[in-house]
Amino acid sequence: MIEALVVGRVGVDFTPATPRTSLADADAFVRSVGGFAGNIGTGLARLGVRTGVISGVGDDGHADHVRASLAAAGVDVLPIVTRPGRRTQVAFFEAWPPEHFPVTFYRGTPAPESLLSVADLPTDLLEEAPVVIVSGSLLSSEPARSTVVRILEDRRASRPVRARSWTILDIDWRPTLWEDPGAAPALLERAMSLCDVLIGSDAEFAATRLRPDIVAAGGPIMLVLKHGPEGVSLVTAMGTHDRPGIAVDVVCGLGAGDALTASFAAGLIRGLDPVVAVERGNAAGAIVASRLMCSASMPTQDEIDGLLARVAVGSAEVKA
16 A cells, blocks of 8 residues: 655756766766655655655656656656656756755756646545645646646545545745746645645745744644754644754755655654654754755665764753
């Protein structure tokens, strides 16, 4: 049984092999699977979660690499649709730590995942999976927009018959992917009303004008607010739980948010208290920020345990 489905874009990431190297000066690049679903799907699988990815790719060699790499990581790639005549997303990024990581996307229009239709959906899997994680950027254009709303509506309608299940919407704000960025706030607010958990950074909440101080009745019962190096907050009807950032030597911060989402979702699946799950997500994000790539840097359970143990020892020594 699939435990988690991730719905969003997949592609290939390239970056200069040495940080603090511009694209103009690079003569060697490192490659890995990228994109929202590529990163989170890999992160979940590395944590032992049986995971599938719903997305679209082109009919090219990059798509072959995406499928092979995700499958090797333990991800079910059958729900990834091939779009004839389309090209798989390619992204080049530069790493200028601690906080400058420019990304250049190469995407045709329409991009493969933006063509996601209801007919492409593995309906049974979406109904039964304990966790479904959806990228807010899929709301940027049709037909994916209507398809995402359908996923959220169907999950909400079937919620009473699913014990311990979660529908997670990650804002995943990428304004360059939107046909009309000005339409985003209303569309995301509608989607937010249909999910159980809403995840986003402070900057994403500000850019989309969503209010992180409200847990809506009938809408999301939890908000996860990512503060970057400053840590993370979990907001529920019972209050706010803050977890400070974990100091690491930052190499590239691009995949940290996806690592947090993956580890937090894995914790929910395993029955952890959401506060514990978000604490583990905070650690996962710190680990990925200390590494160069995104999906290839996703941590294992042991690595998360190790970092949290070191943090606990450090805190005890400070108190002593």
